[in-house]
Amino acid sequence: MSEKTLAIIKPDAVKKRVIGKIMSRIEDEGFSIHELRMRSLTKEDAEGFYAVHRDKIFFSDLTDFMSSGPIVTMVLERENAIKHWRAVMGATNPAEAAPGTIRRNYGFSIERNATHGSDAPETAAFEIDHFSKK
Numbered sequence: 001m002s003e004k005t006l007a008i009i010k011p012d013a014v015k016k017r018v019i020g021k022i023m024s025r026i027e028d029e030g031f032s033i034h035e036l037r038m039r040s041l042t043k044e045d046a047e048g049f050y051a052v053h054r055d056k057i058f059f060s061d062l063t064d065f066m067s068s069g070p071i072v073t074m075v076l077e078r079e080n081a082i083k084h085w086r087a088v089m090g091a092t093n094p095a096e097a098a099p100g101t102i103r104r105n106y107g108f109s110i111e112r113n114a115t116h117g118s119d120a121p122e123t124a125a126f127e128i129d130h131f132s133k134k
């Protein structure tokens with residue numbers, strides 16, 4: 001059954017000029033791309049998007065980072081999209097991500113890890129809705 005997930009190319013990957021490489025991989029993995037948009041988040045936007053992490057010690061650093069430059073948001077669709085996109089991205093920490101994954105290839109640190117992907121159907125619904133309103 002077809003499913004949708006929210007993907008972000010984070011500011012580190014945009015600055016590194018690997019948008020094209022990441023989007024090419026997304027298409028090679030059989031996703032169709034919807035609602036593609038480049039945008040810049042304010043600190044408040046980033047705090048709203050990452051509200052579930054509000055109590056984490058890295059929340060302030062993370063939201064500074066996510067509002068530090070343009071990002072690319074998109075809705076990805078294919079069978080098993082949520083799990084598949086997370087597998088293609090790899091582990092949160094690029095140093096622990098499997099060879100060939102996006103975070104291993106393009107991530108810099110546990111924070112500056114190139115891409116985001118929703119982690120469950122409920123978060124995908126929240127995140128897709130969050131960006132479709134703006």
Ligand code: GDP
Pocket residue numbers: 058061062091092110111112113115116117119
């Ligand atoms: P994800 O689902 O793999 O993106 O990971 P999480 O939901 O745990 O964390 C959300 C985002 O917060 C990650 O993608 C990183 O950008 C950032 N992050 C996670 N852990 C840390 C950390 O220990 N320190 C910092 N500075 N950022 C982190």
